[in-house]
Amino acid sequence: MHERYVIRRLGECKVPSPLESSFFVEPGGGILVDATVAGCKACKGEPPHLEQAGPRRSVYFDPVSCGAAIVTCGGLCPGLNDVIRALTMVLWYRYGVRRILGLQYGYEGLVPSFGHEPIILTPEIVEDIHQKGGTILGSSRGPQDVPTMLNFLVANRIQLLFTIGGDGTQRGALEIVQEAEKRQLDLAVIGIPKTIDNDVSFTDRTFGFETAIAMTRAPLNAAHMEARGARNGVGLVKLMGRESGFVAAYATLASSDANLVLIPEVPFRLEKVLTWLEARLARKSHALIVAAEGAGQDLVTEAGTDASGNRKLGDIGLFLKKAITAHFREQKVEVNVKYIDPSYTIRSAPASADDSVFCFHLGEKAVHAAMSGRTGMVVGLWNGHFVHVPMEEAVSARKKIDPAGAFWQSVLDNTGQPSRLM
Amino acid sequence: MHERYVIRRLGECKVPSPLESSFFVEPGGGILVDATVAGCKACKGEPPHLEQAGPRRSVYFDPVSCGAAIVTCGGLCPGLNDVIRALTMVLWYRYGVRRILGLQYGYEGLVPSFGHEPIILTPEIVEDIHQKGGTILGSSRGPQDVPTMLNFLVANRIQLLFTIGGDGTQRGALEIVQEAEKRQLDLAVIGIPKTIDNDVSFTDRTFGFETAIAMTRAPLNAAHMEARGARNGVGLVKLMGRESGFVAAYATLASSDANLVLIPEVPFRLEKVLTWLEARLARKSHALIVAAEGAGQDLVTEAGTDASGNRKLGDIGLFLKKAITAHFREQKVEVNVKYIDPSYTIRSAPASADDSVFCFHLGEKAVHAAMSGRTGMVVGLWNGHFVHVPMEEAVSARKKIDPAGAFWQSVLDNTGQPSRLM
């Protein structure tokens, strides 16, 4: 196995799996990193691949004595409760784990001085939570002191820690793994990557993304209606996407009403946008513009980072609204800019049916991985298969839209916008 | 009949109705203005009442030679297309009117210099428009020159004008009526009151209001989820309601998650709200506040009026967001304020099923009224019956929530908020 894809193991699996299952992942399998012919041919010997996720015939931990803990960090995302539910259900019913703690308000929940009491999770508690958005555990941004968190886990006899969160969260989880190794603790830390932006490496799709796309329909349609409802109406919608424009681009394909999409991967000049808009309004009297929140950050730079360590973003939506209004006022042309920022409504929605199923699979695979003594990894979906991805790989780089690739070309074709606005 | 409720008539109805109908409103009927026992007893002789809406056995206009025009003014509202559809369908299929113009962009559509060509409306054109939000005619704010508009109507041989809009629109319609009287023109001008705020006098309910309440569920739920998802999370939602708090109050009753509702009818002091919020967060760690856009205007005064002649409103939502953030920063308490302004998404939604039916009735009644030669009136719903209301009465005063009444008491009970924040 290529070294960069090797998963950390706490030790040998000696306990027969308690699962009454007819299916187990057999050793030796693996999903190719590159599923093209070229990829297969290129490699001599063992091709680079990712370990397949799923239940193993033998496990590392004795479920009876196991304690598990779940934490959700960062911003809301559809499906958080589904993942909490899946983790709890599979731990409880399939492995017989009876001590499951829901840690409150992100990593703060592992730091006693905050005073957040863990919630005892049982099937009764989680039964219906997937029907609601948000997270029943609450969340927070930012890291906490690693030794303190380790002490908390030891004190609460936790062997299985599930970290649901983005880049920063999984980096924090990795530090917990490293500290646990130093202390030689039997602690399995499994991440479930959470980013509504869908920009995690080695995962085709992140949970909540599909729901987010569905939830963009109403605001995009609203902006379109507002634009058409007024002479020279300009609908302007800001969508999620700090460093990758997947939400904005997919939303555009799904709605088919947008005339211009701005994403972080494709820089633009303001004057070019304004010139384009003039021509569009002259021709059609209305326009719909979609901007990912990370688009055009060179135009709206702001200093500093937020508590999660994310670069602070300037507000490209308000910037465009003001710039457009000012430009046409100068030209003595009346325009009606209607600006919508639907982010909170999108990210707090309950998961769609398909996302619910996806979250169930993610939670289930995470439990299988943890029980088998794997650690320092996240569950991913790659080339259509659930896989184990080392945390280092998962956080190494973001997935981005290739401005020279097939997908962006489809988006350009869909909007009819110029391929360059520089 | 009491003079203030008398409806203008263009003349005697001599044309037998072309309707193949088994139902006609007979003369002499009328719906009591006050349906209580006290009201009935108080009046000597003829009790104050409103004319009942519906088809008449004889009509004033000969449908064959009739031309009709429809105009939509002011902000978007769910159901606009339903009303346009109903007017067109009933004119076409029931009365046989074949010349129906959809005037573009509000009253601008009656002023040739704007260059907005009317849309020729037929059943094919309007068949499916009710499935979409917005208005296929476009809209604009503000009045136009009355003689110019009259000239346009004369030039286009229009006898029936339907004005869908709010206070300002119906005031404009009244001026058209008066100018037509002066010129002795056979012009019937019938208004369909449009205000998502539900604050028209003599109408229990305005179209779009019910849809609006349904559409508030998602943002209120989102704000609730965001508030619960963070320590000291404060969800803050601004809803429609310039001078009346019906949308905010109904939305609160429908959601049952709000802890504080601020409406224009009930003034408050900022310090009282902040003190209340401190106590709430100390007790529950999260809070949901709903504010009607017209609430607390004494705190955020702004000068001037918009093109419709409406007083400009200060932004109470942003004001509260800043005030809350500043207050707790001073107190060194971390709070997470999540502010949602869903107005555009709400008002551009397609009508709910029940609102669709309601719009059909409004449009139908408006056509019956116009064909019978009535003018200078709007169609209302009073004590459960469709009625004719003189435009003067409809725009004379706004319907408001009575802070000492049963409804507001229900809202207070629902949120558990203090009855006074002064």
Place this chain on the structure above:
Amino acid sequence: MHERYVIRRLGECKVPSPLESSFFVEPGGGILVDATVAGCKACKGEPPHLEQAGPRRSVYFDPVSCGAAIVTCGGLCPGLNDVIRALTMVLWYRYGVRRILGLQYGYEGLVPSFGHEPIILTPEIVEDIHQKGGTILGSSRGPQDVPTMLNFLVANRIQLLFTIGGDGTQRGALEIVQEAEKRQLDLAVIGIPKTIDNDVSFTDRTFGFETAIAMTRAPLNAAHMEARGARNGVGLVKLMGRESGFVAAYATLASSDANLVLIPEVPFRLEKVLTWLEARLARKSHALIVAAEGAGQDLVTEAGTDASGNRKLGDIGLFLKKAITAHFREQKVEVNVKYIDPSYTIRSAPASADDSVFCFHLGEKAVHAAMSGRTGMVVGLWNGHFVHVPMEEAVSARKKIDPAGAFWQSVLDNTGQPSRLM
């Protein structure tokens, strides 16, 4: 007061209301039964009117010692949980009643031999139940032994009984009232009329009706799409409406796609329907037919009654499906009949936002009535006002569509169907 509208009272109200309210209904008010001018003029002296619902300054029961019970009977209906929630919340928070029993499975819950333990209702239990369809109490059809039920209420020290159900339920409630009178028990029995058919006398609208109309959109649209998707496609949808066609008629107005609506109030001959359908298919190649379940019962008679005492209905939907298929097979014309019966999906839906508000008001008014010692009555909405209706009046006759009235004429105009198919 007219005798038929007089509400039974257990005795004088001597306890000052515990409500912290600025609003109380003052004695002497009342809502006219007939809100037309003619009605007002016709009456000499006191006009017939219904008592206004709402809180009274003095109440009959001492809340501290009160026990309340809630029962839901008959078929599911959107809003059942909303009413249960409202009753519980208002009893608990506004009057301070702390003993509230949720009786399980309808009147069976008052008969110990069934072994259904009551559910203890508290604000925590009911907090979120309105977000779900169905009833958390379960339901059943049919009456139970009245003395046994009285014994149960006495044994459980219940003074306030809320019966949520249809005709049969309120008749059963009336028997309980009469038995309680005989035994001189201080028992207030207040009904909340539940019929998705919207056919209760003296109530403009029943809870769940509006939600039901909204829920008909998907199946009607589906049937329309299926009909258009095949050559000579016939979409056929059976909707609720045993003796009144309100659901079918409103659904038709809301959808605007139906070409024929059959309701119980308007009899028809099968041959006429088939002839109409032949012509329609020849002209348009597709058709959408909506039938209320109670339509055409002379054609599909079945003997007997169900457990609720309702006449058993023959299945008009399947009958039409078979008749149409057979008829065209005989004519050697291929038709594709797609039959949809969406009743369960409609009636088990959670209440719409507006229905939620309506249910809150109904529950609240029912509690006010019970606390004031009223009994043997249901809460209604008449001429736009919440009122008290004696149970005898409420169950005396069903509200029906008048085939010669304005509403049915609107429906005929909407579908373009022949006014007579006899």
Place this chain on the structure above:
Amino acid sequence: MHERYVIRRLGECKVPSPLESSFFVEPGGGILVDATVAGCKACKGEPPHLEQAGPRRSVYFDPVSCGAAIVTCGGLCPGLNDVIRALTMVLWYRYGVRRILGLQYGYEGLVPSFGHEPIILTPEIVEDIHQKGGTILGSSRGPQDVPTMLNFLVANRIQLLFTIGGDGTQRGALEIVQEAEKRQLDLAVIGIPKTIDNDVSFTDRTFGFETAIAMTRAPLNAAHMEARGARNGVGLVKLMGRESGFVAAYATLASSDANLVLIPEVPFRLEKVLTWLEARLARKSHALIVAAEGAGQDLVTEAGTDASGNRKLGDIGLFLKKAITAHFREQKVEVNVKYIDPSYTIRSAPASADDSVFCFHLGEKAVHAAMSGRTGMVVGLWNGHFVHVPMEEAVSARKKIDPAGAFWQSVLDNTGQPSRLM
């Protein structure tokens, strides 16, 4: 390239692509049929792979002279209009094809004697059709005479034929391809596989499937509510799935309320189901059963095939309803079986946002394939990539749930049902 995956080509591509695109698929690429390590290692030399879909630098047809035709066959499926729209938009705007025919009512549309006039498709016509369910072209079942259809295509100067349909449709398309080869016609026939059952070989997902899962939520929830609302309530839902249980299984995972799922791949004995149900009702008083329409066909055999050549299915839903009712009546236990068959409502729904995007990609890839002179193939999604699949392979076998695999185990765990009911 492995012979079975080779795509038919009409000839060399000599025309430079008219696309203004920065992205083209380069020759030599390909997606591995087996993306596992084992698969890669097993193959000597060229590993089995599928051609990658997408635009080519050179195309076969000159767009200017091209005529295209689109046909939809078989039952409705969410997304049909999205695919029609994508085909039209990409043909028109990207390749400049100006003659696009929408053939009516499936293969009947290629047979002049039926008299179905083709619809001329333009961007204006298709602009908003994706917002509606069904197919604007209509559909029909069954094959038509191949030479006649070829004659029609020749007469109408069609070079590009797009066949949207299931197994039978693509078999029919293959016959057209073979007849065209015989006649040496320049005809590219590209299929877009349509099966709401998601059981096409070499495609991870078929369009409409995800929407279907979303649409099962309401009926499953309704059945659950009905089951809980009555003592010994049994909710029974029949879902799509003739030979594969994907819809039923996914719907179960998405809802988490089902207690028993029956699918075609896993046979069962009726007595075992009834015994299980007895135990379930004794323990919980309610149950929710989901059955794929193809489940238990040995119990309900019916002779013959439908017009599409599909084996006729017995009605397992009605069978179970009757069997359960009879069984408990015999046992003198009252049960309330509520049976829901939501198929028409599910399959006629408009596509979800994500399905819309998926349909756009399918249509786009189909056009690229056709323009490049490929024929006798369908567009698939394999290991996360869009690929070309020879029609023979696509119709060779159905994708099925492996009763010994990971997915079915997840479903069993989710319901808690016995793994064997034989």
